[in-house]
């Protein structure tokens with residue numbers, strides 16, 4: 001299996017459908033590496049611990065992280081299954097960015113940003129990252145998010161281990177098209 005394919009399989013297993021692969025995440029989203037590897041090897045016997053480590057370490061967005069003792073692995077964000085990543089609330093910068101597709105903009109400006117199937121709305125620290133995120137959905141559009149004002153209004157922000165900003169939702173009054 002190619003590294004990219006293994007990365008996609010890991011996203012699926014660690015964020016969305018661990019049950020389908022027959023693995024169980026703990027409340028914080030961790031799975032023992034030995035269990036995960038055994039499960040992956042039933043799908044493709046060529047997957048090794050070395051390849052798993054390489055995919056985690058070389059991943060373009062650092063999507064996965066080993067526990068401190070190296071015995072467990074989890075996805076750093078993007079879950080649709082309920083997990084408690086144990087992230088500490090953190091004060092956001094005045095402005096964050098959300099990349100989406102142009103066809104979603106009217107609806108987002110009317111309703112605000114909703115987390116959809118994920119646990120949080122995902123925001124980017126800079127417009128370049130937001131543009132890349134938006135491009136996944138179509139012609140990209142960038143929205144400016146008044147994160148500082150949201151924080152002052154009592155909304156809680158988190159930052160994942162790989163630098164993605166997370167918030168429950170963004171009401172429309174805090175959004176502005178670029």
Ligand code: HQG
Pocket residue numbers: 061063078099100101104107108111112113114115116117118121122133134137164
């Ligand atoms: C849109 C990737 C209409 C929202 C990225 C987005 C990110 C609305 C889509 C992570 C809406 C959901 C997440 C509303 C939100 N009306 N559309 N009211 N509210 N939307 O994929 O933020 O590669 O679930 O704008 O880098 O695109 O997976 O969220 O377009 O960090 O590691 O609904 O996924 O990371 O799409 O991406 P997604 P996202 P990974």
